[in-house]
Amino acid sequence: MFLENILFPKHCLSCGKIGNVLCDACKSKITKVRTQSCIYCFKPSLAGFTHHSCRRRFGVDELVSVYRYDGVVRRVLKKVKYKLTRKSFLWFLNEIFIDIQTGFNQALKIHKNITLCPIPLHPTRQRQRGFNQVEIIAKFLSLKFKIPISNLLVRVKNTKPQSDLQTHQERKNNIKNSFKLIKKDINLGKTVMLVDDIVTSGHTVREAAYILKRNKIKKVIVFSLARAF
Ligand SMILES: [Zn+2]
Ligand SMILES: [Zn+2]
DSSP states (O other): HHHHHHHOOOOOTTTOBBBSSSOHHHHOOOBOOOOOOTTTTOOOOOOOOGGGGGTTOOOEEEEEEEEEEHHHHHHHHHHHHOOOHHHHHHHHHHHHHHHHOOOOOHHEEEEESEEEEOOOOOHHEEEEEOOHHHHHHEEEEEEEHHHOOOEEEEEOOOOOOOGGGHHHHHHHHHTTTOOOEEOOOOOOOOOEEEEEESSSHHHHHHHHHHHHHTTTTTTTEEEEEEEEE
């Protein structure tokens, strides 16, 4: 480990400064989410619960996010997709653990019997990238908070990245029918926490929630490291 640090010194994933995966200056600039918001109207809501008037029959019940998707977090999460290794991303998660804990503990107080489910990548994209960064986040949460994790969904459609699309309608159509439930052995009535890195328009997690609820999962909450609204 010591030798490794000399040969491959850690550097800030945001600005490149040698020393740590997140330097103090960048850490102080990170924008934390101050109030949680409803995933449908993007307006503030208590603990991220979907407003009563925004609720859908097979919809998301709650969204918990840690950061705003801008500045430091945006730079790091963009790098994760194209350049980073599994290990450096794990170091980063450890570095921001206190912030994760704040949001997560709140959700744990409200919900019992949670199963974590990462939003999957299409197998082709996962092969190209080498790993699914969302799976790393979910495994990290599972380990730290002692919550079971289950890959309930697979991606059956290799969609365009949602960030390449402009309108809500395009994003909705792009993601439609792209997930399939592969495990039906979980307890019906359970609470599933979908894990994603970034929630932008919310269509991806909404589609995943739809599939789960159509298959009799009672409650679906979403945890994202960052959100764009
Ligand atoms: Zn930095
Ligand atoms: Zn709302």
